[in-house]
Amino acid sequence: MILSYLGVAIFGYLMGSVPYGLLLTRLAGLGDIRSIGSGNIGATNVLRTGNKKLAAATLLLDALKGFVAVMVVKLAWHHGVLVTGIAAVLGHLFPVWLRFKGGKGVATGLGAFYGMIWPLGVICCAIWLLVAFTLRYSSLSALIAYAVAPVAALLLDGPLAAEAVLIISALVFWKHKPNIQRLLRGEEPRIGGKAAA
Structure with a gap:
């Protein structure tokens, strides 16, 4: 069981660690x-290059790496889903390929x-879009x-899921x-404005 959790954690981390923003801009x-x-590798900073399509692609790919990692594990071993989700975000935040200096984890999360819980994703995206616009x-x-x-x-799936999401x-x-x-x-700069460090 421990080895299984370790395996899905490594898988999730590696999936999350792919720096799509850096790769696409290069x-x-x-x-x-x-x-x-x-200096961030995420979509918000990619937007500051002036290339909206590239920023959208970064946002989508950063979200997909979290989603795909979780879904692959969900199909193979449901018990490892929450660990995989946490690990994918950790991979984005601390990618080994970039000396552990990554993004902020929003899209990947x-x-x-x-x-993990699709209605949770819908709720959080709706809130993000409402406040952003x-x-x-x-x-x-x-x-x-x-x-x-x-x-x-917590309301959608219970305390165990809430603990993982809280992390x-x-x-x-x-x-x-x-x-x-x-x-x-x-x-704090607004969307489309000049960035602070």
Whole structure:
């Protein structure tokens, strides 16, 4: 049983660790995404290159790696689903290929939520979109969605799922610490604006 959990954790981590934002911007001839804007490898920073299609592709692929990792394990061994979801987010946050300096886990976490409990993914995406379109803060959109996520998971699937989702949410909040500080100071850039470090 321990080896099975370890196996799905490694699988989830490796799936989550693929840095699609970095790969796509390099293939498009835009250089290293880590050298512009916030230095992040996620879709929000890819958007700062001015290439909306590339940013959308990064968002989709980052979400898919969380979703696919969870769904593959769900088909093979249902008990490993929650561990896989957490591991996929950890892979995105700390990819071994980039010296453990990755993204903030928002899209990958949402993809994992869809695989774990699909209504949870719908709820969190709806919250993210609503806040993003009304207030135009990507970070605030993510923070509100991830604050709601553990409670929604508890109501939808019970305490075990809620604990896994809480771990993912805590990781996302931790990676957003600089954003939270800028939001409190009124210095956080809006979607489409110039990035802070």
